[in-house]
Amino acid sequence: MIGAPVLRLSEVGKGFHGTTVLDDVSLDVPQGQFVALVGPSGAGKSTLLRLVNGMYVPDRGTVRTLGENPAACSRSRLRALRARVGFVFQQFGLVGRLSALENVLMGSLATLRLPRYGVMSYPRALRVRAVEHLDRVGLADQRFQRCDTLSGGQQQRVAVARTLLQSPELILADEPVASLDPAASVLVLEILKRISAEDGISVVCSLHQIEFALATADRVVALRGGRLVLDEPAAGLTADRLRAIYDAAGARDG
Amino acid sequence: MVSTTSTRHAPAEANPGPLRPPWSARAFIAAGLLGAAVAVTWLTFWWIGLSPASLAAGLGDTARLLARMWPPDLPGAGDVARMIAETLLIAVAGTGLAVLASVPLAFTAARTHRGPRWLRSAARVVVVLTRAVPTLAFAILFVRIFGLGPLAGALAVAVHSVGMIAKMLADAVEEADPVPAEAARACGAREAQVAVSTVLPRVFPALTAIVLYRLDINLRTSAVLGVVGAGGIGVALQTALGSLNYHRAAGIICVIVVLVLLLELLSVAIRRRTRAGRSAGDTTGTAALPAGRAPHDVGWDRGRALRVGGAVATGVVFLVSLWSLNPDPGRLSGAWTNLSAVLTGMWPPAFSGELLMAVLESLLMALGAAAAGAACGLVLALLTAVNTTPWRPLSAVVRVLLVVVRGIPDLVYALLFVAALGLGPFAGFLALWISCTALAAKFFADSLEQLDPLPHEALTAAGARRWQAFAAGIWPQFVPSFTGNGLFVADLAMRESVVLGIAGAGGVGYLMQESIATLRYDTTAAIVIAIAVVVYAIETLARIARRHLL
Ligand SMILES: Nc1ncnc2c1ncn2[C@@H]1O[C@H](COP(=O)(O)OP(=O)(O)OP(=O)(O)O)[C@@H](O)[C@H]1O
Ligand SMILES: [Mg+2]
Numbered sequence: 001m002i003g004a005p006v007l008r009l010s011e012v013g014k015g016f017h018g019t020t021v022l023d024d025v026s027l028d029v030p031q032g033q034f035v036a037l038v039g040p041s042g043a044g045k046s047t048l049l050r051l052v053n054g055m056y057v058p059d060r061g062t063v064r065t066l067g068e069n070p071a072a073c074s075r076s077r078l079r080a081l082r083a084r085v086g087f088v089f090q091q092f093g094l095v096g097r098l099s100a101l102e103n104v105l106m107g108s109l110a111t112l113r114l115p116r117y118g119v120m121s122y123p124r125a126l127r128v129r130a131v132e133h134l135d136r137v138g139l140a141d142q143r144f145q146r147c148d149t150l151s152g153g154q155q156q157r158v159a160v161a162r163t164l165l166q167s168p169e170l171i172l173a174d175e176p177v178a179s180l181d182p183a184a185s186v187l188v189l190e191i192l193k194r195i196s197a198e199d200g201i202s203v204v205c206s207l208h209q210i211e212f213a214l215a216t217a218d219r220v221v222a223l224r225g226g227r228l229v230l231d232e233p234a235a236g237l238t239a240d241r242l243r244a245i246y247d248a249a250g251a252r253d254g
Numbered sequence: 255m256v257s258t259t260s261t262r263h264a265p266a267e268a269n270p271g272p273l274r275p276p277w278s279a280r281a282f283i284a285a286g287l288l289g290a291a292v293a294v295t296w297l298t299f300w301w302i303g304l305s306p307a308s309l310a311a312g313l314g315d316t317a318r319l320l321a322r323m324w325p326p327d328l329p330g331a332g333d334v335a336r337m338i339a340e341t342l343l344i345a346v347a348g349t350g351l352a353v354l355a356s357v358p359l360a361f362t363a364a365r366t367h368r369g370p371r372w373l374r375s376a377a378r379v380v381v382v383l384t385r386a387v388p389t390l391a392f393a394i395l396f397v398r399i400f401g402l403g404p405l406a407g408a409l410a411v412a413v414h415s416v417g418m419i420a421k422m423l424a425d426a427v428e429e430a431d432p433v434p435a436e437a438a439r440a441c442g443a444r445e446a447q448v449a450v451s452t453v454l455p456r457v458f459p460a461l462t463a464i465v466l467y468r469l470d471i472n473l474r475t476s477a478v479l480g481v482v483g484a485g486g487i488g489v490a491l492q493t494a495l496g497s498l499n500y501h502r503a504a505g506i507i508c509v510i511v512v513l514v515l516l517l518e519l520l521s522v523a524i525r526r527r528t529r530a531g532r533s534a535g536d537t538t539g540t541a542a543l544p545a546g547r548a549p550h551d552v553g554w555d556r557g558r559a560l561r562v563g564g565a566v567a568t569g570v571v572f573l574v575s576l577w578s579l580n581p582d583p584g585r586l587s588g589a590w591t592n593l594s595a596v597l598t599g600m601w602p603p604a605f606s607g608e609l610l611m612a613v614l615e616s617l618l619m620a621l622g623a624a625a626a627g628a629a630c631g632l633v634l635a636l637l638t639a640v641n642t643t644p645w646r647p648l649s650a651v652v653r654v655l656l657v658v659v660r661g662i663p664d665l666v667y668a669l670l671f672v673a674a675l676g677l678g679p680f681a682g683f684l685a686l687w688i689s690c691t692a693l694a695a696k697f698f699a700d701s702l703e704q705l706d707p708l709p710h711e712a713l714t715a716a717g718a719r720r721w722q723a724f725a726a727g728i729w730p731q732f733v734p735s736f737t738g739n740g741l742f743v744a745d746l747a748m749r750e751s752v753v754l755g756i757a758g759a760g761g762v763g764y765l766m767q768e769s770i771a772t773l774r775y776d777t778t779a780a781i782v783i784a785i786a787v788v789v790y791a792i793e794t795l796a797r798i799a800r801r802h803l804l
Contacts, residue, residue: 053715083717093712095730097804099275106726110717115725119275131270144275159712166716 006031006066006170006202007052013060014047021047023226024061029170029204034196036217036234037206040246043223045206049172052204053085054078066169083110086163088173088192088205092155096148100139100158103147104130107165126165133161137191153184160191171196173205177212185209189216210242283802287737291625298622301615302679302760312675312684319500319674326504329490334509340578341486341513344404344479345472347575348411353465355416360423361449366432368445381424385417386786389475390665390753391763393484394770395778399592404485405579411472411479419464426460427453470521477510478665482756482767487513488665495669507666514661599775603783609765613784616761619683620751624744627690631743632736634691635698641710642702642728653699660692664750668759679760686747686754694743701735702728734803741796748789 007029014022022044029035037045050056051063054070063070068081086107094103105122108130116122122130134140137157139150147155156176163171173192177185189205193216196203207213213220214234222230222245229245298304328334361367363377392413396406434452443451480488487510494503552558634652636642643649664685671681710727718726755763762781769777 055715079717079719081717082715085715087712087715089708089712091708093708095709095727096706097733098730101275106713106718107716109713109719109722109726112722113719115719115721117725117729119273124273127273128270131273140271143271162712163716 004067005029005064007204008064009048009051009061010064011061012048012051012058012063014044014051014056014058021226022051022058022223025223025226025228026061027221027228027231029202031169031202032196032200033202034193034216034218035202035204036213036220037204037223038208038210038213038220038242038245039206039223039229044226045223046174048223049087049174049204049206052170052172053082053087079110083166084169086166086168086171088156088159088163088171088176090175090178092152092159094147094155094158094162096146098147099144100134100147100150100161101127101130101143103158104134104161104165107162110166130161130165133164134158136164136195137161151184153180153187156180156184156188157191160188160195164195168201171201171203171205173203175206175208178208185212192216210239210246213242214239279802283799284733284737287799291621291628291740294618294621295625298618298625298683301618302622302683304680304683308680312671312680316671316674319670323500323504325501326508327499327501328505328509329502333490337487337490338509338513340404341476341488342473343575343578344407344476344484344486345411345469346571347404347408347579348476349415349465349469349472350572350575351408351412352415352419352468353461355412356419356423357454357461359416359420360427361453363420364424364427366428366435377420381417381420382790383417383782383786384413385421386749386789387414387782388749388753389414389472390479390482390756391766391782391785393479394482394756394767395596397483398770399596400589401585402483402485403580405581405585407476407479407484407486408575408579410484411476415468415472419468422464423457423461426457426464430456466521466524470517473517474514474661474663477513478663481665481669491666491669495673500673507662507670510666511658511662514663515658518657518661596775599773600779602776603780604774604776605780605784606777609762609777609780609784612755612762612765613781613788615679616751616755616763616785617748617788619679619686619754619761620747621744623683623686623690623751624694624740624747626687627747628694628736628740628743630687630691631694631696631698634695635702638695639699639702641705641707642724652695656692656695659688660696664689665753665757668754668757672758677758677760682751682754682757682759682761685759686751689750690743690747693746694739697739697743698736701739702732705731734800737803738796738800741792741799745789745792745796748785748792752785 005028007027009025009027012022012025013020025044025048037048039045047056051058052065052070054065054073057071065081066084068077070078070081073081095106099119102119105116105119105126108122108126109116112122119127131140131143134143137160139154139157139161142150142154147158150158160176171192176192177188180188189212192203192205195201205217207216214237217234220230220232220234220237220242221228222242224245230242329337359377359380362369362373363381367374367377389410392410393407396409400406400409430453434456435448438448438452476486478486478488478491480486480490481492483489483492487506491503491506491510494500494506634656637644638649638652638656640646640649667685667688668682671684675681675684705728709731710723713723713727751761752763752766755761755765756767758764762785766778766781769775769781
């Protein structure tokens with residue numbers, strides 16, 4: 001378990017049009033750790049995650065993801081890096097008209113050269129692996145069902161399976177359960193947690209529900225107004241202390 | 255090490271189960287449509303003798319014609335103003351008459367109609383027939399009945415518009431909430447009262463939008479009605495081309511293009527205003543009653559004054575436009591005898607082999623041009639849509655170009671190509687191809703921009719290449735609207751290809767004009783029936799395809 005951190009942010013700053021969204025954030029994530037990223041709306045959680053896979057470029061400081069600096073990568077190197085980093089979106093990002101299996105297969109595009117359309121345009125070996133991953137999230141039987149006929153929780157599990165097909169070394173999840181009901185949320189978070197533990201994949205997952213963060217994560221990192229205000233193991237934390245971060249933000253804004 | 259993660263867990267099952275998706279109707283329909291489009295395009299190319307060599311020769315001839323047209327010779331300012339005014343008044347009068355006729359027709363044709371079934375079916379037949387026959391076909395007929403001039407043109411615009419306005423209005427009526435109508439019926443209201451006081455207010459915004467949309471189309475159409483002698487600026491174009499005065503023809507085409515582009519700008523501005531007004535105007539109804547107003551008095555405020563003023567102004571413009579058509583009683587009584595001669599002469603319809611071949615030619619021109627236009631339009635749409643364009647400035651340039659190309663009526667292209675290449679379907683195909691390309695590009699770009707951007711973003715975040723992210727994240731979402739809009743373009747092209755024959759650009763239009771000129775109304779009737787059947791068939795096919803591809 002000892003080695004270079006999977007993710008290292010050093011004194012990172014980022015703003016848009018003159019505003020400061022992230023300010024002097026430093027963070028190391030070792031391999032296999034499940035990090036919950038909490039903080040009130042607008043604190044900069046999504047911005048931080050997008051810096052990690054190069055969707056945004058930092059204004060100050062450096063980001064090192066899996067030993068690479070995404071801001072300094074060429075286009076093809078950045079693609080190769082992104083292929084090793086899974087990203088789970090709040091709104092899933094699935095194509096509703098297509099089957100669950102085809103959506104999962106899209107996770108392998110970075111390993112293929114040409115554009116693909118249709119399940120049969122992917123090699124058999126990839127289809128076998130895609131079905132295995134669908135099975136891991138409990139949806140092997142729904143493989144040929146259209147995604148827009150699946151429930152929200154099932155769609156997010158398909159999105160997780162798509163990410164798994166990338167064989168990621170790091171998974172970034174931006175409020176993956178914010179549009180799900182509590183039962184589906186628990187299921188999705190448990191799957192992420194199990195994958196992290198079984199495969200030794202680091203996960204950075206932004207969450208709004210404090211209870212979920214404490215129950216799932218190894219470590220909780222809190223942002224407020226773009227600054228890192230708390231970084232502790234989940235084991236020693238209480239819900240009240242985390243809630244205070246949200247309340248302080250509310251008091252300041254009001 | 256981390257990179258071995260994918261092999262850490264054993265496969266969950268030794269047998270992964272089926273890896274090939276079950277066959278679906280969707281795949282068959284998509285493959286069938288694609289195959290049909292390719293086959294029809296090929297057939298059309300063969301029919302009209304299109305080859306790279308003939309295309310190059312044709313474009314060379316067209317370039318030489320354009321060179322001969324230079325410099326354009328504009329008519330005097332007074333003449334231009336008079337022709338433009340007449341063109342606009344035809345469109346306004348025709349649209350107004352169509353609205354008056356459409357409202358009762360729409361309520362009768364709607365599924366929610368409570369009268370006898372045969373009445374509803376009759377209303378639907380009227381809707382389908384008037385929609386299937388193009389304005390210019392009606393114009394030829396009405397010139398025969400009412401004589402040359404704007405009256406025939408306005409009536410042609412009116413009759414054809416009735417079909418579309420009534421259909422769209424009937425859809426809005428069917429969608430309106432049925433509960434208020436039930437409540438009014440429960441109070442003992444008559445059906446007409448129910449329609450006027452509960453349904454009409456609910457569909458009024460839809461009606462306004464439909465009328466503005468149709469007025470926009472009619473303004474363009476009325477610019478070319480003159481080609482068959484039905485008034486407006488097209489008369490001057492036909493005269494100039496007929497006397498081989500190409501400089502004058504170019505000048506008039508310039509006037510038409512500028513007019514159509516100005517109207518396009520105006521309609522964009524109006525659409526923007528009505529959209530802004532609707533979102534900002536929500537609070538007006540909640541304002542407290544002003545003090546000192548009698549409780550039974552609605553009173554005047556800015557909004558009501560604008561509404562009433564607008565309604566009165568619209569009414570006055572409509573009356574002026576009607577008056578400008580010069581419908582004096584002597585002419586109308588003469589029209590009556592002509593009309594009865596036409597109607598009795600139509601029965602029985604006289605079908606012939608020549609006629610069916612001409613209809614087939616129109617169909618081939620339309621479908622070939624629609625398929626080729628959809629292919630070219632797709633490329634242009636990918637260049638212009640904000641989420642697919644490789645380069646923003648290029649997108650802006652192509653966009654402006656498309657508005658200009660779309661602004662010029664098909665018939666003008668057809669007249670030009672006929673003048674350059676001679677009579678025949680080759681000229682008609684080229685004209686249709688240009689307009690189908692511009693139309694398809696607009697439809698496709700609009701629907702590309704409405705797609706969910708997230709799948710594309712997710713795939714880019716997973717390291718997919720540009721084309722891979724497009725093929726997997728955008729294209730599958732786009733397939734239904736691509737097909738739907740493509741078929742819609744084919745539908746419009748079919749109506750247009752009938753019209754182009756009037757300019758001698760192939761297809762059944764020439765036959766139709768000739769049959770009316772030689773008083774063979776039985777042939778006219780057969781042509782109209784054949785066109786209606788073909789258009790209805792395309793529409794039905796499009797509806798079925800859209801339902802299965804969604
Ligand atoms: N692409 C962008 N352009 C301009 N401003 C942006 C952009 N992305 C984020 N911001 C701004 O940065 C701030 C932080 O946004 P961010 O999405 O990172 O917050 P968040 O913590 O994820 O909030 P939430 O919990 O609501 O998702 C916000 O004020 C937002 O408006
Ligand atoms: Mg966010």
